[in-house]
Each structure stands twice: as structure tokens, then as C-alpha cells.
Amino acid sequence: MQTTYYQHLKDEQATCLFGEKLIKLINQIDISHGFVVYLNGDLGAGKTTLSRGMIQGLGHQGNVKSPTYTLVEEYHIANKHIYHFDLYRLNDPEELEFMGIRDYFTTNSICLIEWAEKGEGILNSPDLFINISYDNTARNIELVSNSLLGTEIINQLP
Template sequence: MTERFTQYIPHENAMCAFGKQLINAICRLPSRQNVTLYLNGDLGAGKTTLSRGMIQGLGYSGNVKSPTYTLVEEYAIGEKIIYHFDLYRLADPEELEFMGIRDYFADNTICLIEWAEKGADLLSPPDLLVNIGYAENARNIELVAQSTMGQQIIQQLT
């Protein structure tokens, strides 16, 4: 049975707060292996806002912007490295090979990937699908575990 978790998010601050809750659940796990999240949702659904909540939830105080034009932003926070990818403008999945995509999925990293479907088969499979949908002026988030690690993250949230 696939482990699932849903959360109603009434506003932007709640999205950031949920991001902090999610990153804390990830960091409570004893494993130092890579954790990969695919962030799914339409334009403006809140993928970058969730990422900002996660990154700032680890103590990062700088600006967290969408890596739409750079493809990836790196945040080294304590012992963790978070890579925030936005593949929306990716013209060809082969571009990921040129940037050494496989190197990003190392131990003790967290990869947050927006528009993962544009990366074809070059990305590490997700531990967790994070589906963000509109609910009028609010959002609904559904987490779907894709691995044992994903199941453990969801169990930390419940």
C-alpha cells in the first residue's frame, strides 16, 4: 500500500510553515543518503514557496528564489546541502548531462525538483511526490511515498 499524506494550505505563510515541518521530518531520519522530492503543480501553485519554507526551515536566512533561469540553486546549511531545481525552461533533457546531474544526488543532499517530467529518465527517482493543487484561493498538498524513505518521511508527519 502506498503511503499518502494530505494537508490543506490556506495561505502563503502556511505553505512556508508546512515546508519547515516537512524539512524537519526529513532531517529527523537517521539516514544520510540522498532524499529526492518531485514538486508537482501548475504555474503559481506554490512549489517555490514550499521550497523556500523548507530551506529557511533549516536556518537559511538569505533570499530563496526560483532557479527558473539557472536551473539549480545550492544551499549548504549545516551538514545538509539542498539543491533546488526548476526545470521549466529546460529545452532538452541532455542539458542535465552537461551539468553533471548525477553528481547532485550524493549522500547527505536533499534535491527539490520542480517540473521533473522535463528531465526524462536522467533524474534520480523520487522518494516523495509532492502534488500541489489549487483549492480556490488556497492549496491542497498531497504527499505520495515512492520509496521506503518516502514512507518514513510521511510517518514523521502523522
């Protein structure tokens, strides 16, 4: 059964704060088999901003770059392996096999994947879908669970 959660985020700071709250909830549960998030939305919708809030929410002090050209940025924080993927420039899902994509979905890993539809058929299924849409200068965010862990996270949100 899918569970859905909606939130209106008035600006970039609110998006980062929401990401921080979300990652803290994820960090509290047993993700011994890893945790996968698909981030969906148009260009500029706030996928990387939300990811930045999540990564910095676990304690990363530096910049959080968009992995548009590198496909993946790695962060090792709080005994977790966080992999931030941006598959926008991916031409063929098979390219993921060449980069060893399956090695990223490990114990204690959190995979944040932008443009996941470009890796269809290769990527692991998500625990959470996060859909971000424009609302003038604000954003609307929708979380949809796709696993028991995803439902557990959503049920902890206010």
C-alpha cells in the same frame, strides 16, 4: 507500497510552515544516500513557496530565489547540501547531463525538483512526490511516498 498524505494549506504562510515541518522530519532521518523530492503543480501553485519554507526551515537566512533561469540553486545548511531545481525551461533531458546532474545526488543531499517530468529518464527517482493544487486562494497538498524513506516521513506527519 505507497503511502499518501493530504493537507489543506490556507495561504502562503501555511505553505511555508508546512515546508518547515517537512524538512525537519527529513533532516531527522538517515539520508546518507540523499533524499529526492519531486514538486508537481501548475505555474504559481506554490512549489517554490514550499521549497522556500523547507530551505529556511533548515536555517537559511537569506532569500530563496526560484532557479527558473539558473536551473539550480545550492544551499549548504545544517551539514546538508540542498539543491533546488526548476526544470521548467529545460528543452531536452540530455541538458542535465551537460550540467553534471548526477553530481548533485550525493550523500547528505536533499534535491527539491520542480518540473521533474522534463528530466525524465535522467533524474533519480524521488523518495516523495509532492503534488500541489489550487483551491481558490488556498492550496491542497498531497504527498505520495515512493521509497521506504518517503513512507517514514509521511508516517510521522500528524
